[in-house]
Amino acid sequence: MKKDFTPEKELLFLALGGSAEIGMNVNLYGCDGKWLMVDLGMTFSGDQYPGVDLVFADLEFIEDRIKDLAGIVLTHGHEDHIGAIPYFAEDLGVPLYATPFTADLIRRKLEEAGILGEIELNIIEGTDSFAVGPFDISYVPLAHSIAEGNGLIIDTPYGRIFHTGDWKLDEEPIVGEPTTEEELTELGDAGVLAMVCDSTNVFNPEPSGSEGAVYRGLMKKLSATRASG
């Protein structure tokens, strides 16, 4: 790929991390001269890297084209989606966009890193669209194991991308009002050029458990602890 590569009249997708691996999600969309970053996560290292705690995606591709990066949109607050922000946000130097709960987690990280004042952190409430360069983006609430799990609708002159982030269909999500199957069907019927889908254990045919079951399990455990304590 040539060094001065800039997206032309086209739509590109490039995963710098998190595809075919768990953790450090960093995705790029390219369109009309600009790149959009979706998530900036990290991975907690395991036994494979003794002495190493955190692993980050290699951002060299976008660092070489930093003038073309329009912004970073965060889908939700898990570490594998926002964990690298305090380490790279200042160097990348572009605005961040997140829903209120995720933004609060990010704000604390920036504060801890002493760079809160250096970073433009935009809080997006609701599902109205907002522009990041040539990309027109809106959040789609989806059930996940954290508050404010979101997919993204990314509209471009070349078509609509549905970028799911982490998600599941859960009739008892406990927190928030996720999009229903009907709403997702409607979204599909309206026309989606591509769905970019991220789901751990996607090849496992069993349904993932409901957050409601987790809640009941926790309550049972806690009341047993209280009774025996």
Ligand SMILES: [Zn+2]
């Ligand atoms: Zn997640």
